[in-house]
Amino acid sequence: MAHAPNDELLSAMLDGEPAPGDTAHTAECDLCQARLGQLRRAATAMATPVSPPPGHLREAAVREALLVADDATRGPGRVLQFRRRSSSAPRQRRRNPLSAAAALLVALLVGGWALSMVGRDNGNRLDETTLASPGITAAADATLGLTKDSAASEAATSTARDAGDIGVFDDIALVAKQYELDSQRALSARDATTGSASVCPAPESSTLVWHAILTFRGTSAVAHVVEFETKKVMQILVAENCSLIASQDFAPTTPR
Amino acid sequence: MTDRTAAADDAAIAAARAGDRRALDELLRAHYDRLFAVCRRLTGNDADASDACQEALIAIVRALPKFDGRSRFGTWAYRIAVNASLDELRRRRRRPRPDDGVIDQVDVASSRPDTASSVSDRIVLDAAIATLSPEFRAAVVLRDVAGLDYAEIAEALDIPPGTVRSRIARGRAALAEALGGEH
Numbered sequence: 251m252a253h254a255p256n257d258e259l260l261s262a263m264l265d266g267e268p269a270p271g272d273t274a275h276t277a278e279c280d281l282c283q284a285r286l287g288q289l290r291r292a293a294t295a296m297a298t299p300v301s302p303p304p305g306h307l308r309e310a311a312v313r314e315a316l317l318v319a320d321d322a323t324r325g326p327g328r329v330l331q332f333r334r335r336s337s338s339a340p341r342q343r344r345r346n347p348l349s350a351a352a353a354l355l356v357a358l359l360v361g362g363w364a365l366s367m368v369g370r371d372n373g374n375r376l377d378e379t380t381l382a383s384p385g386i387t388a389a390a391d392a393t394l395g396l397t398k399d400s401a402a403s404e405a406a407t408s409t410a411r412d413a414g415d416i417g418v419f420d421d422i423a424l425v426a427k428q429y430e431l432d433s434q435r436a437l438s439a440r441d442a443t444t445g446s447a448s449v450c451p452a453p454e455s456s457t458l459v460w461h462a463i464l465t466f467r468g469t470s471a472v473a474h475v476v477e478f479e480t481k482k483v484m485q486i487l488v489a490e491n492c493s494l495i496a497s498q499d500f501a502p503t504t505p506r
Numbered sequence: 507m508t509d510r511t512a513a514a515d516d517a518a519i520a521a522a523r524a525g526d527r528r529a530l531d532e533l534l535r536a537h538y539d540r541l542f543a544v545c546r547r548l549t550g551n552d553a554d555a556s557d558a559c560q561e562a563l564i565a566i567v568r569a570l571p572k573f574d575g576r577s578r579f580g581t582w583a584y585r586i587a588v589n590a591s592l593d594e595l596r597r598r599r600r601r602p603r604p605d606d607g608v609i610d611q612v613d614v615a616s617s618r619p620d621t622a623s624s625v626s627d628r629i630v631l632d633a634a635i636a637t638l639s640p641e642f643r644a645a646v647v648l649r650d651v652a653g654l655d656y657a658e659i660a661e662a663l664d665i666p667p668g669t670v671r672s673r674i675a676r677g678r679a680a681l682a683e684a685l686g687g688e689h
Contacts (some may be wrong), residue, residue, distance in 0.1 A: 257675040258671055258672055258675040260675070261674055261675035261679075262656075262671050262675070265649060265655075267655065267656050267671065270671070288682040289675075289678045289682060291682065291685070292678040292679075292681040295631055295685060296635070296646055296647065296650040296678075296681060297650040298628075298631060299543075300542070300547065300651070302539055303539070303546075303552070303555075303556065307559075307560075308535065308542075310560070311534075311560040312531060312534045312538065312563065314563070314564060315530075315534055315560075315563035315564050315566070315567045316527060316531060316534075318567050319527070319530055319567045453596075455589075455592075478589075478593045478596075479586070479589045479593065480565045480589070480590050480593055481561070481593055483597075
């Protein structure tokens, strides 16, 4: 009698797992045997060995992870910062002691400039390399005297920081800069306890850590910073229906 | 992870928690290739797999003090790698890239004579895997690439064993259909 083979039964048999059904029938049924062969070929294809990654990728990944471990063991006195996600190229850390002083100066200049820019609907774009520069962020953190302890307690705060109405923007980079500055100010003032529910829910598998209302490209919107297991992401959503307008990725990182 | 014992992992974890940097280095290196293979099959290309695997290692280091040993370290690490890969896939959906649709650039001319067919097979396989939903893909990858049993996959994905069985069966069925007569 013709019948539809039971894929769950056949697939579980392939794996030597408890199978929900008549395994004796399967051994005698041509239709089931043919289907078993298809599923086996699919499993074999999936199990095709992946080419080993180039050695330099492994080295870079392990090195970066060890640096994170090093930072964690140093304890208080370190700063926690966020950088924009890099390209897929291996992330390299470079240390240049001379750049720290220059970065501090630039941070003061850029920070002042950015503060004067946010809240104005002028359409200018912040240079992305400025936002991406961890040296500048680290210097700015140092300037504000932020410690890793305070940053860590921010990350542990279960409610999102409500930044209120933060102004009018055309560019998500400026909103991101405002988030960065806002976080620093809040931490500096030790007022990380403010929290309230956002009008838009955080995406699945993420935690809302900061939100604000703003006008973005002429639309009443909500800015979110949400944390996934390995990343922080900024999103701009339409306030009326929470549809996504723009997003920008951040990666938790540590000072170099 | 198949040729490394749980005892070796446990020893390395204990030493790493005590501040032994060399033990942590050894632990991460020992697991990197298998984690990369899982990330590669889940993300569909080397670049995203590399990013996901790096994020997974960082997440492992950060969470290691909280690892309670109830599951094998390998299973726990796979769970983190799966989550990092799924995060990578979510980001990719929001961030179209100019090379989307191109699986990987391969220098066929400088490769071995048998590379052309293997490259072709790989492209066909990547395209077929890309048709699976992330939920089905994760279950099938943990079974056929990582070699976990259903109970371990249930633990890694935090779903009931019956759901694991169903997802693997449906994922393989979809993969068989996508592969057609190619394999």
